[in-house]
Amino acid sequence: MRKHILVSNDDGINAEGIYALVVELKKIADVTVVAPEKQMSAVGHAITVQYPLRVNPFYKNGEFFGYAVDGTPADAVKLAVKALLRDKKIDLLISGINHGMNTSINIIYSGTVSAATEGTILGIPSFAISLATYEPNPDFSFAAKFAAKLAQFIFRNGIPSGTLLNVNVPPVPESEIKGVLITRQGKAFWDDWFDLRKDPNGREYYWLTGKFVNYEHEDINSDHTAVQNNYISITPIHFDLTDYEAIGKLKKSGLEEIFKFD
Structure with missing residues (x-):
């Protein structure tokens, strides 16, 4: 029996990365796409609670491709699992292929990773995959092939419960890939600033x-x-953000005692 893969992303359902991924995955499994209708990069794990969510069938090259959701990546996954596909078994969730790296601090901001996190929260084996380049019109073909190979590995071996895999693929030809490394989240970060600019009407804004x-x-x-x-x-x-080492240090510091009354 063929496996069933749910695919989402944060670049939007019309992104080239998700299309390349789906084309490759359909060679090994049944695929359902439920993704944001537009670009949703860097929204993190936001979900929509104050407004209704609308879903529309999305067609690509004249054929049905999937469902476009006017919400966040986490919205799309939650809606897929709890409503659109509630009567179907989902064997794996894949989020991507993201256009841009999701390493180090980017993991926290990433809608791509958050879609996979939502899948994990809902009990589905999940991974996020990104092509680590911001150059226009990148070649997603190798990343898509690797995603399919990783999916087959997970079908055979599974993923530890409560854990998702965050995958980043170098933007180089397959012949230059040195291999696969199991890594930790790095400590690289963005040194941010805001440029003060003016629009055509002379009004100031920040970028x-x-x-x-x-x-x-x-x-x-x-x-x-x-x-x-x-x-x-x-x-x-x-998604357990607890600093377990700090628990012991804070207990020893007497922090719990400051709210005790005589």
């Missing part, structure tokens, strides 16, 4: 910009450094 700073160039076990060295980075992540 967020910045540069990505990676000070772990020698640590190949960091996701960003691994990708920079032409390795496919696979980082297992989960």
